Each structure stands twice: as C-alpha cells, then as structure tokens.
Amino acid sequence: MSAACQLTTAIRAAASDPAADARRTVLARRVAAGTLALAALALGTARPVAAQGVRGGADSVQVRVAGVERLETVRDGVSGGALVEVRVALEHARTFHSWPDEPVVPAALEGLLPIATAVEVVSLPEGAALESIAWPDPVPVVVRYAGEPLELLSFTDTTVARLRLRLPADGVASDAAARLVVTLQSCDEEYCYPPRRVALEAPLADGPDTP
C-alpha cells in the first residue's frame, strides 16, 4: 500500500470511526496516530524509520525537544519567575522500545541490569531551577526474544517527558537554554542496541512555543 493510499485510508478511518467500544477505540486511536505520522511524513518530519543494522542503533529512537511552553508567569507569594515546561520526545522507530524510567524486570529476565530511560539537567541559566520531571506510564510490549511471548513494560512509539523549570524572577537572557542529556537503551524484537546518551538544548527565552 502506498503512503498516499495509507494516508487516505487512515484519514477516512479516523474520521468515520466513532470509537463505539473499547476495542474500536484502541484501533481508532492507532489509526489516528498513523494519520498523524503520515501527515508528518508529508511535511518531512516523519516518525523515524530505523534502518536495521545501523551501528549503535542511533536511528532506533530519535530524541528531540518537542516543545517549550510557559505555564505561568507569576508565582503567587513566592519569589521566582515563569514556570516553563520543556517537553522531550523519544520517538521510537516501529518495533523498537526502551526501558521506562522505572524498569520492572520480569522473572524470565532475572538478573538483567536494565538501563532506565532518564533525562538529566546538565545546566540551567543562573537562577533557574528544576521543579519536576514527569514521565508517562510505560505500556506493555510483547516480544518473543526466544520464541515464547514476553511482556515488558516499556516506552514505545512517542514518549514525552515533561520537565518543569522555574525561571528567575528577572527573566533570562535571549539565548538562555536548558542543557539536557537523555539516557536510553533500546531494543527491537530481535536485538538490543547499546545505551545512548543524547545531548539536547531547550531554548528558554520568551517567545512563541518551540514546535
């Protein structure tokens, strides 16, 4: 099926599916997600496609700053400036997954030393502070490493971490940025790739949201 045909089909399905029951809701959600992915493809910002065998699996998960948003500009009764949310997106290529921020190792993998997905704030503008980092719940992914299905709570598809930063009351310079490092280790259904550390920079100055 061509991409265009898929796109058409997906849009049609997404538009016509009222998600009357839970199963169809799941299906519809998937269809809608596919629609967005394909729409992104049309814009040249597609969900990553991993080429099997790339050394280190660098293409298995694309990591980027997905947005920076000012949540509030005044903090009542407390000194400090704007509260800013930095969204870091981990976009897994299809079939790939990574351990979540709090890995749960199933009995079948006893002994495994998981590499948790993490985001570390390396540096912030002077006076700024990290308030919180929130990860979504992991989802069960079924793999068949050695034939039998095994369920792993994982990050897969697009996973977004939300970092809340409190900026100083007197604002930040126009080139202010938060420097972050994301650690992750991904696998597909057959192989695993080594842990990676990806450096990111999130602009914090006033202005429109970073897309």
Add this chain to the structure above:
Amino acid sequence: MATAPEPATPGRPFMSVRETIATAPFRLLLPLLLVAAPATAGAQERTAPAGLRFDPAVPARVADDPRFAAFLDDLAAHVDAYFDRRARAEAAGATVAEMRRIYEEYDPAPVAAALAPHFAAASGDEPSAWMLAAYLAAPIKTDASLARRALAAISPDAPAWSIDPRALPEALGPAGRPDEARAYARAVADGHPDPDVRAVALEHLIRDALLRDDEAAMATLYERLVAGHPDSKPAARARELYAPDRRMRPGRPVPDFAVAALDDPARTITRDSLLGRTYLMDFWATWCGPCITEMPYLHAAHERFGPHGFEIVSLSFDLDPADVARFREEGRWTMPWRHTFVEGGIDSPLADEFDIVNIPRAILVGPDGRILATNEDLRGERLAATLAEAMAGEDGS
C-alpha cells in the same frame, strides 16, 4: 541483473518476520506489539484488557463492521487470557522452565474453534480476510488449520496482508505445506501492491530455497530482495544471513582476535589459542533482554557439550566489567565459561571486525578456526540442534 529499488512505504518499516520455516521448532522473535491500556503498576499487574493495534491499513468499512469489532474483542480476550495465565504464574514464582512450559503446552486449537463462528459469520466477505490476518498477527500460537484457511481465503494480492508484516509468514509456516506455501509466497512476491508484504514473501522464499539447498534460486531471490527493497528489515536480515559475500558466514575463517580473560586479565584468549576446539563466541550484555533469554540454552549447551570439548567465550558489551561479575554472582545464571569485556563495546575494533552492530550475536567456530554457524542458527532451541550437528559423534549421542 540489477533490480531497481521499489518505492518505499514511509511509516511502515518492516517488523521482524524471522520465523518463516515450517520445520522450525518454534517461532523465533516475532515481534508483537500487543498494547494494553497504560499500566501503572508492576509487570505482573494487568490492570486493563489488552487491545490489538494495527497499522492504519484496516479500511474504515472493515474497522466499522460490527463483525470485525466483535472478532477483535474475542481475539483480544484470548490473547489476554494467555498473558494473564503467564502473569499469574510469574506472580506465583514460576521458574523460567515453568514459564516456558506454559508456552510450549499452549494449544491453539481451542482458540481456533472459539473464533470459528466469527469467520463463518463473515465467510466470503471482506472482513473475513482481515479477521484471519488479524488472528495471524496476534501474539499467540497459530493454529495450522486457520493458517491453511487463511491461505485459501485470502488472495495473494489482498490488502489484508498489509495488516501486519508478521501475518503472512504466520500463514506460510504453520500451514505445514511447503509446496503450497512456496507457490503462494511467489504469488505474493509478484503481485501484492504493498512492497513491505512483497519483501516478507521474498524473505520466506529465500529461507525456503535455503532449506532445499537451491543456491541458484537463493541468489536470485536475494538479489531481488536487497535490490528491490533495500531499506526493508527483510533485506537487512538477508544481507546479514544470506549475502554471498558476507564476512561472518559458515566456511570462512573467524577473524583473528585477542581479548583479555575477564577472570584473569593476564591471560589472553586468541583465535590461535582456541584452535582444535569447537567454541561459541557469544556477544552479549547484562542490559540486553534477548541476551538473557538465551541463558537457559547456553547453559544447557555448555552442560551437554562441554564435557566433549565445546567451549563458550562470552564477550560483554557492558558499560562496566563489574556488571558481568554482578550478573553472574547475584543472578541465577553463573555462566561457568570464559569471559571477556569488549572495551568500547559496539564502537570497538573487535565489534567492527566481527560485524557486530547490535546484540545478541553468536558465532560458532570449529576446531580448524572456520565459522560453522552464526546468529539465527545459534539462538534459542536451535543452538542445541546446531551443536549436535557440529559435534556429531563427540557428545555421546
């Protein structure tokens, strides 16, 4: 003759469809993304029923068909039942062997029988083909009768095969009729509109040719796959497993290497020091799930063939060699064989020399220093069979 690359299908890279051989003892590594509602607790706590998710290939008229929706409900319930059983066993402290037995003893026939009314209700209609394809894609064992039914009911160019790349091989393999499966795969490879599905069919045909020792057909199909679908996963696997000029292939000498023994850094393990022995080079790491699932097979092989001269050299791609010691001391797998630590891991010269881009990877080397088998033939239950063949007459069997 060069074949022009076929247009890729953006957004639909290949999922793994490794197991397409009817005679394989088990299906190795078929991926399956069975997605449940987001879980908030541990792996043993399944808080919500699973939902099956597919690519946006399912047409709206099928997705909206109440028969298809009802079928998905039932199918998901059967998949859930299987995983719930596993979760309960795991929560009760089942051993790895007991967990594995749940899978081995799983009988797909009752599920096939329970789903039969759905197929009957939609027989001949478009949703029927999508139901069968969805069944084949689900992460439970495939019933042979339904595999045969799928090949009979779904035409080789049917869009339903696009529901998931694993659906087609799940029909071709378990159907248990290699000649019919071959003919069907050829028809798919020649006429299916989805290049991803065509690539999967070509991969099946390559494996089929390999099993029949038809090297000419294999070479032709290989060229067709890698040239026509260069960015697909089947092509990537084919390059690794079937490329005529691949470095790590049976019959070629294993690259020279010299690594420090982890237990005794003063001792160096080299290719020459292992001449005269049959040994397995096991590239792994403690953070690698599929590496850990190989442990029972590696230990069993070591126990069975070790007394007859077989050796294992595990080469760790961990971040810290201490992780290997911790794994062996604290976990259930002692790995009582030779170990080394690959400084630099995947970026090391050794990884480059052995074409290691990810793990687990395994290479079986014979007494003359030549490669006997690689990767797929050395994973899971196939390891014992490959070793038995390699060490025929030496293991007392």
